[in-house]
Amino acid sequence: MTSVVPLSAPTFGGNEQRYLMECVETTMVSTVGLFVERFERELAAEVGAVGAVACGSGTAALQLALLAVGVGPGSEVWIPDSTFVATANAAVHCGATPVLLAVDEERGYLAPEVVVDELHRRSQQGLPMPGAIVVVHLYGHPADLSWLRYAVEFGVPVIEDAAEALGASWRTGVHGDRSVGVVGTLGCFSFNGNKVITAGNGGMVVGENPAVLARIRHLSTQARIPGSDYEHDAVGFNHRLSNLCAALGVAQLEQLAHFVSERRRINRCYVELLAGTEGVRVVREAPWARSSAWLSCVVFSEATSRDRARAMLRDGGIEARPWWTPMHMQLPYRAAERLGPMRPGLDLYRLGLSLPSTPGTEDATLERIASLVGQAVRG
Numbered sequence: 001m002t003s004v005v006p007l008s009a010p011t012f013g014g015n016e017q018r019y020l021m022e023c024v025e026t027t028m029v030s031t032v033g034l035f036v037e038r039f040e041r042e043l044a045a046e047v048g049a050v051g052a053v054a055c056g057s058g059t060a061a062l063q064l065a066l067l068a069v070g071v072g073p074g075s076e077v078w079i080p081d082s083t084f085v086a087t088a089n090a091a092v093h094c095g096a097t098p099v100l101l102a103v104d105e106e107r108g109y110l111a112p113e114v115v116v117d118e119l120h121r122r123s124q125q126g127l128p129m130p131g132a133i134v135v136v137h138l139y140g141h142p143a144d145l146s147w148l149r150y151a152v153e154f155g156v157p158v159i160e161d162a163a164e165a166l167g168a169s170w171r172t173g174v175h176g177d178r179s180v181g182v183v184g185t186l187g188c189f190s191f192n193g194n195k196v197i198t199a200g201n202g203g204m205v206v207g208e209n210p211a212v213l214a215r216i217r218h219l220s221t222q223a224r225i226p227g228s229d230y231e232h233d234a235v236g237f238n239h240r241l242s243n244l245c246a247a248l249g250v251a252q253l254e255q256l257a258h259f260v261s262e263r264r265r266i267n268r269c270y271v272e273l274l275a276g277t278e279g280v281r282v283v284r285e286a287p288w289a290r291s292s293a294w295l296s297c298v299v300f301s302e303a304t305s306r307d308r309a310r311a312m313l314r315d316g317g318i319e320a321r322p323w324w325t326p327m328h329m330q331l332p333y334r335a336a337e338r339l340g341p342m343r344p345g346l347d348l349y350r351l352g353l354s355l356p357s358t359p360g361t362e363d364a365t366l367e368r369i370a371s372l373v374g375q376a377v378r379g
């Protein structure tokens with residue numbers, strides 16, 4: 001049966017067609033064009049970054065960000081066990097070795113105490129530090145970055161994988177009032193088809209160091225020496241965003257506030273509708289965070305009710321998806337080194353489900369979903 005209610009579908013309600021037609025009419029469809037520059041400028045302004053580099057995908061953005069902070073063969077890259085596989089793949093694409101860290105049992109971001117303990121242990125024992133730590137703002141919720149000052153103290157670059165979290169920010173604390181992506185050394189966003197905004201495909205690196213950003217832009221365009229006739233000073237990549245994709249991205253970015261407020265409304269609805277239901281919890285926003293609410297997730301007390309809920313939703317034409325499969329279970333990463341307990345990532349995967357979160361999903365649909373979830377819990 002084809003899904004009637006999608007998990008997260010793109011919605012086009014603005015200047016998408018107009019900007020795309022402009023590319024066709026001006027023949028500026030490739031990687032040079034005004035929309036690419038505009039997308040970079042406007043996204044940097046949106047998140048409060050000094051600059052941004054548009055890339056062909058979020059994965060490419062992560063790879064270039066890691067390379068730009070010096071990650072390469074022989075480096076360890078610390079990543080959370082619970083994430084989309086691209087986080088780990090980007091490290092491997094740099095020739096580095098991903099190490100899987102325990103996650104917070106409530107929301108699935110990097111467990112702060114594991115990062116802090118391991119940084120101190122390595123320092124005390126004179127062991128090498130990781131080449132970078134990639135922190136993931138999972139399902140759009142900002143990660144707890146209370147450990148960031150230790151990474152700074154030990155000289156470890158921190159890359160924010162904000163692929164799912166455009167529009168999210170911290171409310172309070174040292175990072176209060178700042179968008180995700182601009183607190184670490186570099187931040188990466190994704191614009192694939194199901195993210196908060198889409199460019200068809202695409203990503204962006206944001207940062208505050210113009211020289212580092214220039215290096216990333218250079219690597220993304222085959223490391224071609226500017227002004228030269230196809231002369232190159234390094235092994236670069238074809239990782240630049242096309243003007244066509246950027247045109248879509250600019251049009252979508254204009255609607256960001258609306259998309260985020262819709263996803264947040266959907267999240268509040270699930271919280272209210274399931275408030276009295278025992279045996280399942282909606283993943284709640286921390287008081288210190290403002291989530292993009294990319295996907296609303298529920299976590300059941302029993303795997304049997306999670307499985308039942310998934311089947312009942314599927315039969316009702318509603319798309320729901322288990323929590324990200326932990327990296328320690330993924331074939332390419334089963335042998336990866338692990339730090340801290342893998343239990344929380346495994347439990348979220350066994351017990352968690354993401355629910356439809358597309359902007360515009362009607363109240364009646366959300367009520368139907370919540371009622372099926374309630375029935376699944378009651379057995």
Ligand SMILES: *Cc1c(COP(=O)(O)O)cnc(C)c1O
Nearest residue numbers: 057058059084086163190191192
């Ligand atoms: C989507 C996603 C990416 C990769 O983005 P692409 O644009 O699909 O390459 C990376 N990390 C996370 C956490 C994601 O959800």
